[in-house]
Amino acid sequence: WNIEESTEHEAVIGGLLAETTYSVTVAAYTTKGDGARSKAKVVTTTGAVPGKPTMMISTTMGNTALIQWQPPKEMVGELMGYQLQYKRTDEETFTSLELSKTKDHHTVTELHKGATYIFRLSARNRAGAGEAYVKEISTPEDLPTGFPLNLKVTGLTQSSTQLTWEPPNLKERNGKITYYRVVYKDINNQQDNNSNTTETHLTIEGLNPDTTYDIRVQAFTSKGAGPLSPSIQSRTMSNDFPTLNFGVKAVTKTSVLLTWDLPENYKSQAPFKILYNQQSVEVEGNQKRKLITHLQPDTDYSFVLTSRGIIAGGLQQQVSIRTAPDLIKAKPVSQTPQDGKMTINLPKVQTTTRVRWFYIVVVPQTQSMQRWKNPDEVDLEELLRSREGPMLRRRRHVESPRAYVAAKLTHLPPTFMLGDGQDYMGFKNKPLTNMQEFQWFVVAVLRNEGTDGTANYHLQTFYYQRRWVEEEEEGEACSRQTLPGGGSSPDPGE
Structure with a gap:
């Protein structure tokens, strides 16, 4: 209300019942009595939230989970419905569903195999959602249905190829990836060779120089192998190429230091060329390192070292890196x-x-x-x-x-x-x-x-500039300020 003569324009009414509708009017009064009442205002109080319901979950073979529940034993006010939330334990956000008060079950479909899920079910009244019943379930593992992604060559020598890749899509892993198998062969030979690793990178050793290899990779769970990835081809370096061990010495957020070795009897002064991001940098033939600057933070780069005049065909070395992230914004x-x-x-x-x-x-x-x-x-x-x-x-x-x-x-x-x-x-x-x-x-x-x-x-x-105290001949101590010219002057406080 709004009365110019009064500063009390609000009041708190206590002792009301939860989940109850009230009619409220306001009247002014003096020593002579009450005045006319205002138009009635209808308000409904809120109440405490419900207790938690009980819940049971059963999984089926079709990547589904049947959730069944009963209403809370401690129900305050009118039940308005239920809120169901669920996610994989290794995911950040929940999928949230609002369900009607008449429902007592729900089926969640398209669950991933070999994953652990967390489910949260809470009852809701006018005051809001109550305490959630929380339960975890794990779905059975299976063979991976997807292949590892982004298989690529990150380094080459005359006898080795360095590889990296990424795990299969989350929903196609069907369990914990226990290891990977890299399958490779000389394109002129039908005999496959295998190398296993638990990491997402591997260096294949013992290869022949100047030879093209067909390379694929597959993921394994406890149930067995998934499909092989599409193949890539990599050609090892020729023995005619003089550099050895082209690699990365250090990486910062805006630069990378590349290094390589040269044979002891290598005398050529022909410059090398480093190619990256459609750019080219020449390096003198007797140099064994190069700092590449003006890069972007937290970005993938691939560098190719080659002799001038040598084109693709194996006579080059390649490394791939990711620059460091910009961890700090403010100045010290x-x-x-x-x-x-x-x-x-x-x-x-x-x-x-x-x-x-x-x-x-x-x-x-x-x-x-x-x-x-x-x-x-x-x-x-x-x-x-x-x-x-x-x-x-x-x-x-x-x-x-x-x-x-x-x-x-x-x-x-x-x-x-x-x-x-x-x-x-x-x-x-x-x-x-x-x-x-x-x-x-x-x-x-x-x-x-x-x-x-x-x-x-x-x-x-x-x-x-250091301040110090020196002893005078008379034993008096005086403070002096060092000057850039090497002399001294009395402290301003003297």
Whole structure:
């Protein structure tokens, strides 16, 4: 209601019954008595939700489940119907059905064989759905009815072929895949060869050079083998091709470091060519590594190394990778350095499920060292080898400062103290050097198949100037600030 003279325009009426309809009117009153009543408003109170029903589930041979139930023993208010939800335990979302109050059974069809399902049944009144009765069932396994997907070659040598694939479609697996069988043969020979693996990748060894092979793969459950996949053909490299062991040394979110070997007697200066994404990069014939940059995060790439003038036909090597995901969006923050130490605030990582280690890397800047534009330029393997003995460290003492790993961590804390002098899993977090400009960043080493991927965080720059207290001849202590020119000036507080 709306009365200008009154500030009380609402009231709470307690002590009502659940699931009951009431007629409500409002009247104003004074010391002389009540006024006229308002038009009646009809409202119905809600009530407590029902208890859980009882449920039984029986499966049939036709990939169906019969769900039967009885109403809740503790029923409050009028029963409006039932809500049935179900899903595979390895799926994220439920399938939800609203059923009428007169139903006492329902048949779910098209269940997958060899899967575990969770069912939830709850009764519903005007107040909402009550507690659910929860039950799990498992359907019997069968032979896979689908074949593995996306079979492809990811690497080649003169005597081997590296393969990857994906499991069959979920509904066609018909149980847990226990292993895969790769079936291959020389196209000029009818004899099949087999190799088994529990993984979704395999390297076939002992092949003949410059030979084309027909390759297929099939999945197995505890009940037996599924159908073979469509075949692909792969030609091993010729012995005339000079490179060996073309592979991936490191992967970041925007770059990949490719490496290869050369025979000891290889003298040719003819350049190699790396092909990827309709692009071509030339590499001098005596080089054995190449950093490919400006890639997209979390993206599949295939790289082919070939000699200039050599076309398809086996005289090339190929590797496939997926760049690291962009795990972090926000920039880390540096606080003011003091006494050889500095606190850094580290952003939260989106996920740690694939992270093996975190490395905090410090890069002292000198006139002879060009400032890095991107942490992806770091050679992590070289940094990890930098834990030398005392003799080499003494020799380096007179050299220019070098990049180093300050800490190795299993998880990334919210804050970290650079220069605290502590040992972190074999890496010394040494105090920061006075009058030295630094850059720092964090490298997350991911768990990958075959090679470690690294996801590098934003590069941070800071300039450290140490304050110290020195004794004067008279015994008085004064605080001084180091200047870039090497001198000192009194502290402003003096």
